[in-house]
Amino acid sequence: MSSIALDPDRLFPVDPALRQLARELHQLVADLPILSPHGHVPAELLLNNQPFGDPASLLISPDHYVTRLMHASGIGLDELGVAGTQAEPREIWRRxxxxxxxxxxTASGYWLRSELVSVFGLDEAELAPERADHLFDQLSAKLATAEFRPRALFDSFGIEVLATTDDPLDSLADHQALAADPGFSGRVLPTFRPDSYLNASAPGFAERVDRLISEAGDGLVGYAGYLRALQNRRAHFIESGAVSADHGVRTPSTLRLDQAEAARLFEAAIRGGLSQQDRDAFEAQMIYQMARMSVEDGLVMTLHPGSWRDHHQPTFNRFGADTGHDIPFPVSYTEGLRALLNDFGTSPGFHLVLFTLDETTFSRELAPLAGFYPSVFLGAPWWFLDAPDAMLRFRSAVTETAGFSRSAGFVDDTRAFCSIPARHDASRRVEAAFLARLVAERRVTEERAAEIIVDLVDAAPRRVFKLGASAGKSPS
Known part of the structure; x- marks a missing residue:
């Protein structure tokens, strides 16, 4: 049975002339290596290189894109093995x-179909309840083979760079062991993610910060020890290969405070005596401090605001964070980032990559910011917006103001390892479709479109995330 997942023209325009142009452009980038500078696959997976346990724990339980929609249809998260809950894998797969x-x-349906057909070679074009056990057994048999271990898949996917997301106090021993392993040729880079050390509302904030200062504050105490410890841990990440610091903040607000006021807020935060307004002010001034540190140490700063994390308190209480109930809400970049950009927006070497969950900001705020400030780059459509139609709307909305040169390349932002090639290929096809229209409308030449798509897929992420040249070449 044929599958739409194998159609060579998937996601291309319906118009025959545009489709042919898109085919030709996609061919230029189809086989380029995957650069994934932001994601959530753990380094431990590749270091240990153990067989995946079963199809459900690989493809369903860890993917909150999948589990959240099933939950909305009345299936309990505990029935899907979310957050380590006990559920029989075959039953999860049947559900x-x-x-x-x-x-x-949905984007999830597109990725899943692509994974099952392109990665696992299943013949079935559609899943159905009566095929569930058969498919489960087929997939389980494949997962037991050497070809489907994590490192083998890493190589077959064509991944060159894979970034993880890591706690500031992580030893990064797994990353260091991978980098030293002569049997592994890929680059797996840690990413400094200090959210729970900057947000005074985070559970366990005071205890976490106390440990940070104790372990990395060079004997300093209080606010001075806090800043020193963050700087020292950033340095440790850089020594272990990190190129970026990622910030999943509630809003993009930034604030420059004098030392005394910042120290006052810090001490109150440790005591648990801050109002919500002061907690917001503390986080805003710490994002400013993170930008200052990025100017000094060169880590690319990525900002992921606009998500109301853990929106459903009962689900958070039972299953914890990152279990599918984070919901977008509107934020202001132009106002919120002004303090940061006034001081660092033109600093040489500072790279600030902005992501959004609110596509009304594409043309109103993000493109104008990236179209003026040398430090600002446009992050790819992310999370709820990383679907083909939304990616096309993004490219259309930002290009007329910011052009193509202010793009940071695609990020898959995923915990679902096997979806990585499908997500990157979808982005490449969307870029080809958009550029094909510009060629047909005589807005760019075919020659320039060919150069642009290679830049968007390969050169832009290397440039913006400071990844260096492709494997085997020296950085230019």
């Missing part, structure tokens, strides 16, 4: 197959 139709038209 998924029974719910397959709810993914029609």
């Amino acid at each position: 998924f197959c029974a719910a397959w139709s709810i993914f029609d038209g």
Whole structure:
């Protein structure tokens, strides 16, 4: 049975002339290596290189894109093995197959179909309840083979760079062991993610910060020890290969405070005596401090605001964070980032990559900011916006103001390891479709479109995330 996942013209324009142009442009980038400078696959997975346990724990339970929609259809997260809950893998898979139709038209459905057909070689074009056990057994048999271990898949996917997301106090021993392993040729880079050390509302904030200062504050105490410890841990990450610091903040607000006021807020935060307004002010001035440190140490600063984390308190209480109930809300970049950009927006070597969950900001705020400030780059459509139609709307909305040169390249932002090639290929196809229209409308030449798509896929992420040249070449 044929599958739409194998259609060579998927995501290309319907118009025959545009489709042919898109085909030709996509061919230029289809086989380029995958650069993934922001994601959530753990380094431990590749270091240990153990077989994946079963199809459900690989493809369903860790992917909150999948579990959240099934939850909305009345299936309990505990029935899907979320957050380590006990559920029989075959039963999880049966529930998924029974719910397959709810993914029609979604980005998750596109990725899953692509994974099952392109990665695992299944013949079935559609999943169905009566095929569930058969598919489960097929996939389980493949996962038991050497070809489907993590390192083998890493190589077959064509991944050159894979960034993880890591706690500031992580020893990064797994990253160091991978880098020293002569049997592994890929680059797995840690990413400094200090959210729970900057947000005074985070559970356990005071205890976490106390440990940070104790372990990395060089004997200093209080606010001075806090800043020193953050700087020292950033240095440790850089020594272990990190190129960026990622910030999943509630809003993009930034604030420059004098030392005394910042220290006062810090001490109150440790005591738990801050109002919500003061907690917001403390986080805003710490994001400013993170930018200052990026100017000094060169880590690319990425900002992911606009998500109301853990929106459903009962689900958070039972299953914890990152279990599918983070919901977008509107934020202001132009106002919020002014303090940071006034001081660092033109600093040489400072790279600030802005992501959004609110596509009304594409043309109103993000493109104008990136179209003026040398430090600002446009992050790819992320999370709820990393679907084909939203990616196309993003490219259309930002290009007329910021052009192509202010783009940072695609990020997959995923915990679902096997979806990485499908996500990157979808982005490449969308870029080809957009550029094909510009060629047909005589807005760019075919020659320039060919140069642009290679830059968007390969050169831009290397340039913006300071990854250096491709493997085997010296950085230019």
